[in-house]
Amino acid sequence: MLNKGKVMKDKGFFAEFRKFIARGNVLDMAVGIAAGAAFTAIINSFVNDIINPIIGLLVGGVDFSELQIVLKPATETTAEVAIRYGLFINAIISFIIISFALFLMVKAFNKLAEANKKKKEEEAKKAPAAPPAPAPDVQLLTEIRDLLKKQN
Numbered sequence: 001m002l003n004k005g006k007v008m009k010d011k012g013f014f015a016e017f018r019k020f021i022a023r024g025n026v027l028d029m030a031v032g033i034a035a036g037a038a039f040t041a042i043i044n045s046f047v048n049d050i051i052n053p054i055i056g057l058l059v060g061g062v063d064f065s066e067l068q069i070v071l072k073p074a075t076e077t078t079a080e081v082a083i084r085y086g087l088f089i090n091a092i093i094s095f096i097i098i099s100f101a102l103f104l105m106v107k108a109f110n111k112l113a114e115a116n117k118k119k120k121e122e123e124a125k126k127a128p129a130a131p132p133a134p135a136p137d138v139q140l141l142t143e144i145r146d147l148l149k150k151q152n
Contacts, residue, residue: 020103031106036098047094055093064089 020028036043048065056062067086074080134142 016107017100017103020099020106028102028106032099032102035102035105039098039101043094043098047090047097051093051097052090 052064056064064086067089068082068084070080070082072078072081133139
């Protein structure tokens with residue numbers, strides 16, 4: 001049984017994930033495109049060979065890649081015309097997995113950047129502050145003293 005604190009934390013985590021997917025930041029898009037291109041084969045295999053068979057088993061042995069609506073059957077001279085919505089479902093699952101992986105990566109990067117920022121702020125606080133500049137009248141008296149020392 002989950003406690004209320006855990007449930008609330010999960011809602012915040014998934015709300016942040018939804019916000020990540022929905023925002024149109026160019027940097028996030030560039031990261032998504034680069035990582036998506038790099039992991040396409042792995043993600044496709046993961047979705048097609050692991051996730052879809054499990055989901056298919058849970059929904060009664062359905063193979064998503066075979067789901068389609070035939071608009072016009074194949075003939076000897078023409079190919080079948082069909083809406084292959086099962087492949088679309090596979091693409092959606094792949095997108096969610098890639099987006100979630102990128103979300104975790106960006107979240108870790110942001111956490112690291114925040115830790116570095118705090119470390120720099122703490123170091124700045126620990127560094128000795130420069131002594132305050134003397135008041136103008138004290139500075140003038142110091143200059144007069146130095147000039148008198150040079151004359152003697």
